[in-house]
Amino acid sequence: MIQVREYARLTTDANATPSLDCGIVNSSTFAWLQDLASRWNKSEPIALIDGHGSLRLGSYVGYLQSPTGEAIEILPKTGLGAEDPQAARRILQRMLMTSLDVRPRTAGDAKLRRMRQPLHEWIFRQFLTELQRLVGRGLRFDYQRVDEESRFIRGQLRLSQQQRQPLGRRHLFQISHDIYTPDRLENRLLKTTLSYVLANCKSGENWRRANELTHRMADIPPEQEPLRAMNNWRSNKLMQDYDAIRPWCELILAKLNPNFQQGQHRGIALLFPMEQLFEKYVEVSLRHELPAGIQLKAQASSQYLLRHKPQGSDISTTMFQLKPDLLLRTPLGDQVLDTKWKLLDQCAWTSDKKYNIAQSDLYQMFAYGHKYQHGRGHMMLIYPKHPAFTEPLPPFHYSESLAIWIAPFCLESSRLVSGGWEAHFPQTTNKRPLASL
Structure with a gap:
């Protein structure tokens, strides 16, 4: 299996030196990747042409498998142990578990440290663990x-x-x-997922568990149209035991199983945009830390940049919706939090580098501050913590009344690094600090 990280180069040049930043693929896989990139309909491109016989990956992590079976694992570029794929894989696993809001019971650090499986085998393992627990307690009839x-x-x-x-x-x-x-929709979906895992896992332990569970669920038929049936999965008090397995079931059916994908070139593309994954990771982590009565709203969308009355019209309309990643709603007022998946450098404060902060991000926060906070108070930009960015920066002031803090978020502890910002976000620290160094 080829192992690379975000923004890596994939090439058909057999003379290239393989590394986390360069992977060598065969010509069939390269043609499939080109086709996949041309049909990719998300806002961020999956890959860009980088010369003859070469592609540059975008900011996605996950697992790719071409129709010929060649596999590529894409890990996050975290800056933590530049050449340690195991550390990057553990962080990706933790981010996925947190983002899916999986029960802490399945996300222990000791278990994560023992896992050296590729991402797709790890996902199979999580599904099988939850299914084993569910079957042991009794399936819903x-x-x-x-x-x-x-x-x-x-x-x-x-x-x-x-x-x-x-x-x-x-x-x-x-x-x-x-x-x-036991022949009900949810169980049929589990049987369909289990059948795929049994047929495609390479890990001996995963195969053994899948084979055992297949025998125990022999009386349940598979679901014929699983992707459509997922929309009818019941989530109520009687089905609470199924809540933990549902996200793994959806991942495998929707992204890991080429039989349920559209098109003729049916490879596997289990990909997660890092910007969105980091945003969700921060949101879920912070939400668990907030005291009662404090709300954290994701993707608030109540404000617009402009109002405009077209010529000849009696009605003015709003234009350019403003959607900060997170909005902290407290009795003292709203506070904007925004996440950025980018590696800052706390020592690069010179006029040309400016800590590697994008000017457009600060313009965006300026608009958020005036529309959501009426030009007053404190906001925060959140970036991943890494060796070159270990502590919050001193505040930046737009004016005497509006300031912004830039703080690192620890990917390993799932917490903000503590610092001077805490005095200006008191509602987040009533219970305990969101983070400590």
Whole structure:
């Protein structure tokens, strides 16, 4: 399996030196990647042409498998141990678990340290762990109406059908009754996912567990249209035991199984945009730390940059919606938090580098501050912590009344690094500091 990280170069040049920043693929895989990139309909490109026989990956992490079976694992570029893929993989696993809001029971650090499997095998493992727990506690059964011909009467007699019975079959009864069965949509989806895992896992431990569970679920048929059926998955009090396995089931069915994908070139593209993954990771982590009564709203969208009345119109309209990543709603007022997946340098404060902060990000925060905070108070930009950015920067002032803090978020502890910003975000520290160095 080829192992690279974000922004790596993929080439067909056999003379290139393989590393986390350069992977060598065969010509068939390269053609598939070109086709995948041309059909990619997300805002961020998956890859860009970087010369003849070469592609430059975008800011995505995950797992790719071409139709020929060649596999590529893409890890995050965290700046933590530049040549340590195991550390990068552990961070990616932790971010995925947190973003999916998986129960802490399955996300222990000791377990993560033992996992040296590729991303897709790790996802299979999480699914099998949850399924094993679910089967051990007992799958949810449901009543199902059955119409059949029987020698004995039970349930209801279907009179109209019984009256049409031929003379030679008058001793048999047309009946309708309920049976208590595990054949329900959620279990069929689990069986479909399990069948795929059994057929495609390479890990001996995963195969053993999948094979055992397949025998225990032998009476449950697979779901014929799983992607459409996922929309009908029930989430209620009676189905709480299924909540933990659902995200893994969705991941495998929607992204890891090429049989359910569209198009003729059916490879696997399990990819996560790092900007969105980091945003979700920060959101879920902070939400768990907030005291009662404090809200953290993701993707607030109540404000617009402009109002405009077109010529000849009596009605003015709003234009250019402003959507900060996170909005902290407290009794003292709203505070904007925005996340950026970029590596800052706390020593690069010179006029030309400016800590590697993008000027456009500060313009964006200026607009957020005036629209969501009425030009007053404190805001925060959150970047990943790494060896060159270990502590919050001193505040930046837009004016006497509006300031912004730039703080690192520890990817290993899932917390903001503490610092001077805490005095200006008191509602986040009532319970305990969001982070410590």
